[in-house]
Amino acid sequence: MQVVVKTDIKAYPLHSRGKVRDIYAVDEATLLIVTTDRMSAFDVILDEPVPYKGVILNKITLFWMEKFKDIIPNHLLESDVSCFPAPLAPYADMLEGRAVLVRRAAPLPVECIVRGYITGSGWKDYQAQGSLCGHTLPPGLRESDKLTPALFTPSTKAGLGGHDENISVAEAARLLGAGMAGEIEKISLAIYEMGRAYAAGRDILVADTKFEFGMIDGRPHLIDEVLTPDSSRFWPSAEYEPGRGQPSFDKQYLRDWLKKQPWNMRPPPPALPAAIIEATAARYRDAYEILTGETLRSN
Numbered sequence: 001m002q003v004v005v006k007t008d009i010k011a012y013p014l015h016s017r018g019k020v021r022d023i024y025a026v027d028e029a030t031l032l033i034v035t036t037d038r039m040s041a042f043d044v045i046l047d048e049p050v051p052y053k054g055v056i057l058n059k060i061t062l063f064w065m066e067k068f069k070d071i072i073p074n075h076l077l078e079s080d081v082s083c084f085p086a087p088l089a090p091y092a093d094m095l096e097g098r099a100v101l102v103r104r105a106a107p108l109p110v111e112c113i114v115r116g117y118i119t120g121s122g123w124k125d126y127q128a129q130g131s132l133c134g135h136t137l138p139p140g141l142r143e144s145d146k147l148t149p150a151l152f153t154p155s156t157k158a159g160l161g162g163h164d165e166n167i168s169v170a171e172a173a174r175l176l177g178a179g180m181a182g183e184i185e186k187i188s189l190a191i192y193e194m195g196r197a198y199a200a201g202r203d204i205l206v207a208d209t210k211f212e213f214g215m216i217d218g219r220p221h222l223i224d225e226v227l228t229p230d231s232s233r234f235w236p237s238a239e240y241e242p243g244r245g246q247p248s249f250d251k252q253y254l255r256d257w258l259k260k261q262p263w264n265m266r267p268p269p270p271a272l273p274a275a276i277i278e279a280t281a282a283r284y285r286d287a288y289e290i291l292t293g294e295t296l297r298s299n
Contacts, residue, residue, distance in 0.1 A: 001298050002094050003051045004036045012088035019045055019053065020230065026085065026101065032161075035225075039280070040175040040257050041270075042265040048272045050281050050299050055097040056231040056288045062100070063292050064226040067198070068191045074104040075214065104151045105214025105223050110172050111157050111164055112184055114192040116150040117207040119143060119233060119245070121166065134168030144207070150192060152185045158212065171250045184220055186214050190244075195227050202290050204238055204249065207233035229287045249287035254280045 012024040015031060019040035035058045058079075060298040078084065078101040081092050089096065102222045106147075115122050115132070122132050123143050131137060133153035152173040155164040160207065167242035173181040188211050196206045210233035212224040225231050229250035239247050245256075261270045287294050 001052060001055060003095055004034070004054060004094055004098065005038060005049045005090075007090055007094065009033050009034075009088070010093070011085075018054070019043070020057070029104055030106055031102050032084075032088070032099060033102055034095060036098070039251070039254070040118060041251060043256055043266055044265065044269050046269045046272060047139065048277055050277055050284065053281065053284050054295065055298075056284045056296065057225055057230055058098045059294075059296075060228045060288055060291065061224075061226045063193075064195060065145045065222060068194065068226070071190055071194070072187050072213075074224050075105050075216060077101040077103060094289070097187065102205055102223070103216055103221075105221055107212060107214040107223065108176060108180070108184065108220070109157050110175055110181075110184075111136065111155045112168075112211040112213065113155055113166075113186040113208065114150055114155045115153055115189050115208040116147055116192065117205070117233075117235075118145050118147055119207055122153065122208070125166065126183075128297075133166050134170060144240070144242045144244065144246055146242075148266055150189060150196075152188055154185075155210075176216065176252075180220070187220070188212075190228075191222075199227075199234070199291060203237045204287075204290060205235040205237050205246075207235055207246070209233075229284050234287050249283045249290070251280065251283075253283055 007022045012026050012032060015025040020036055020038050021034060022034045026032050037051055037054045039046045039050045039053065062079055065076055080101065081095050084101060087231035116139055118126055123133060125132050126137055126141060130139065133149065135151050142278055147196055153166060154169065155166050157164065190201055193207060195201065199206045209227050213220045214223040233252060234249040235246040237276040263270050
């Protein structure tokens with residue numbers, strides 16, 4: 001496998017280039033999604049890649065989509081590069097492990113966040129106002145306390161370089177319609193609970209996560225990435241201790257390092273030392289191998 005920072009596939013037109021994914025239009029009904037090794041933090045793309053991170057994100061997403069397919073359909077068509085259209089054959093080595101063909105979907109304009117523990121921006125909101133996205137919470141919660149039941153806390157869906165903003169369930173209903181908002185809330189909580197239960201059996205706590213849905217043939221489908229170290233917080237259960245931040249198998253380690261740097265969270269970002277890159281890569285590998293029981297092979 002190759003380390004991939006940016007793709008330039010001539011076979012099909014570039015549809016969009018996000019913080020991590022390059023998307024190409026194969027035809028009117030099909031997209032090629034390539035998950036690169038680009039790393040973003042605080043909505044800024046960092047200058048250095050994290051080797052094979054894109055492969056890990058793609059493989060974890062495939063793993064979860066297979067598990068959740070009886071709860072909600074997804075947009076996947078093909079993940080085996082050898083079965084991709086012939087014009088992609090010259091790019092097979094680059095695409096191996098990190099690319100999928102998917103059905104085009106109309107993305108819903110809301111990010112579907114589920115929080116099982118109070119941390120991150122949720123912890124900040126609770127400290128400031130005692131509530132979270134319209135949910136009134138009991139007093140006296142500590143950082144990283146478990147939330148029972150888990151909370152659906154939607155956010156806006158910002159474009160490249162923008163910042164998502166937490167919104168209430170009522171605001172999500174205004175954006176989506178009450179029926180659709182209620183449906184994706186129910187689905188989000190169901191697949192989170194299923195994923196959380198599975199991960200707990202692997203000694204990982206899924207503190208929170210973000211799902212995205214898109215409409216295909218009039219039905220919501222699970223799209224984008226699912227329960228990855230980029231879209232979730234994974235904590236080792238053996239080290240869990242409420243009242244503080246937790247060690248993690250995700251990019252929180254990198255965020256914490258960046259917060260200590262003299263940086264205003266705007267481009268240009270600080271250069272990442274080799275040790276920080278490797279430590280971040282190791283956490284991503286650990287998340288993949290613990291969750292799936294498979295070993296990541298980079299050659």
